Amino acid sequence: MAYRNTLKALHMVPVEIDCGPESRFQLTAAHLEALDPPPAGVILASPANPTGTIIEAQELAAIAQVCRDRGIRIVSDEIYHGLSYVGPARSILDFAPDALVINSFSKYFSMVGWRLGWLLAPKAHLSRARAYVGNLFLTAPSLSQHAGLAAMDARDELEGHVAVYRRNRELLLAALPDLGLRQIAPPDGAFYIYAYVGHLTDDSLAFCKQLLRDTGVATAPGVDFDPVEGRHYIRLSFAVSTPEIEEALRRLAPWFAARAAETAI
Numbered sequence: 001m002a003y004r005n006t007l008k009a010l011h012m013v014p015v016e017i018d019c020g021p022e023s024r025f026q027l028t029a030a031h032l033e034a035l036d037p038p039p040a041g042v043i044l045a046s047p048a049n050p051t052g053t054i055i056e057a058q059e060l061a062a063i064a065q066v067c068r069d070r071g072i073r074i075v076s077d078e079i080y081h082g083l084s085y086v087g088p089a090r091s092i093l094d095f096a097p098d099a100l101v102i103n104s105f106s107k108y109f110s111m112v113g114w115r116l117g118w119l120l121a122p123k124a125h126l127s128r129a130r131a132y133v134g135n136l137f138l139t140a141p142s143l144s145q146h147a148g149l150a151a152m153d154a155r156d157e158l159e160g161h162v163a164v165y166r167r168n169r170e171l172l173l174a175a176l177p178d179l180g181l182r183q184i185a186p187p188d189g190a191f192y193i194y195a196y197v198g199h200l201t202d203d204s205l206a207f208c209k210q211l212l213r214d215t216g217v218a219t220a221p222g223v224d225f226d227p228v229e230g231r232h233y234i235r236l237s238f239a240v241s242t243p244e245i246e247e248a249l250r251r252l253a254p255w256f257a258a259r260a261a262e263t264a265i
């Protein structure tokens, strides 16, 4: 959603590409090939928010090739790199060295709120990138930059966070089918699960609000990410401690059972 609004603010026209469960909610080279006319650019996010799915190396190579052939500039949001459970996510730079790559201290480095990130850009774009940064942000907060330096040396602690997310992911994947949440693309990375709830609601926003009111468990409505199909999905985050996941599951079980019983009447 934020990508679309950012593009609009820059007077660009967002082109939405329907990436559903058949491609594990990820962009493919075939999607890009099918766009006529080709877009000026494409934004990739792998692992993605809200699904956590990763674009395989072979597909990334094919996407890079289509973009080269059709003159499409690539912006790759690699903010969830370092958080993967099925092997590391490959950077687009392995396949398209002229791509722009976005990253941040918010996810792997657990520094959400410190407003610190970075952009890798080809030399030809540096002066324009500097001008944008200088006018939009002026500078990254210096306190955050010092904290970022310390975070880069805290590998053991950060890998400990990844181990917790891995355990949480396993707990959720094992428990969600018993809640009736069977249509999910198991996340390869990040710390989210995007689950289909279309058998229980047509309005994911109202559903999440009710769930929060009744149980105290916060989820994100799919419409935050996809205004059309998102009404049938919710996003669960597992970037919390394992006891919190266990407690959430204890609360969710009776709630989903009651909801399923109501819907069946």
Ligand SMILES: Cc1ncc(COP(=O)(O)O)c(C=O)c1O
Pocket: 045, 048, 049, 077, 079, 103, 104, 105, 106, 112, 113, 116, 117
């Ligand atoms: C895919 C993706 N990109 C970018 C961001 C923004 O992160 P920040 O502004 O905290 O660096 C987020 C945050 O959730 C995200 O999920």
